[in-house]
Amino acid sequence: VTEAPHAEPRAFEDLEDVRRLMRDAGHRVSAPSRAVLQALFDAEAPLSAQAIVERGGDAVELASAYRNLERLEALGVVRHVHLGHSPGLYMLVGGGEREFLTCERCGRVESVEPAELDAVRDLVRERFGYEARFGHFPIVGRCADCR
Amino acid sequence: VTEAPHAEPRAFEDLEDVRRLMRDAGHRVSAPSRAVLQALFDAEAPLSAQAIVERGGDAVELASAYRNLERLEALGVVRHVHLGHSPGLYMLVGGGEREFLTCERCGRVESVEPAELDAVRDLVRERFGYEARFGHFPIVGRCADCR
DNA sequence: ATACTTGCAAATGATTTGCCAGTGT
């Protein structure tokens, strides 16, 4: 179990690597896109598009933040989860998949390696025939602190 | 594992029972509220507010449908789940809790008794310290048919 | 008669889109 989204090694060293990825994909690197990336990089936890804009000073506007997040997600550099009802939360991810658990009371988000949820997944498959995936919609419940 | 939301015995016999519950709670029974109830009763699967309105002919309007669903939910007669991104899906429920699994591919929704998920819940609590609840946000994955 | 309900319109909140001006490459 890891607390933050940064606990795993990334598929890139720094933001310059990401920008290279972008250019290689035919995208352009601009002040707004840098701001989005920087905000995600500095974040200690997943951020909403709104929060990214706020942390970026006047460097990005909301609609552009969403467009950038969409591109970055397509590149596999960013990922987002949907908690309770709140807006989607974005985070920088390295290489592989991540899956999530969230506390419906305090909003905490736990990011874990898929392998850590295999036992749960096996149980669900066995019992219900479903192949569970918690990468986009998390396991919702109460965290240890909130119980 | 039960397929439909009606598989368990209800805490009420028929819609007249529900209407009695409403009146006892100080609510009024009107044509719109009857239409909402009837649509839910006739449904073979959870329905969106929009779908309820459509099935009710011109008997209810969307905003009122939402208001009715809210009241019925407070009475414990109705419950709703949030699938992928789509609108919330409402269903009539009997007495106890229900928890859900949904297929992200075909949209199928499985309603199960909480006890059936206890093993999963125990595993999650043990491994991550979270007390999982799948009553409002389901386990998302691929059902047997879609895998 | 009174208070709860309704329909309709307008407000919200998250996210998307159209458009044209601005700018990486």
Next chain:
DNA sequence: ACACTGGCAAATCATTTGCAAGTAT
């Protein structure tokens, strides 16, 4: 230069709310 981007306003979608008129009890 050209195509990709950005800002801004307007459009969507699901859901909520304000309000005056209607109605169940």
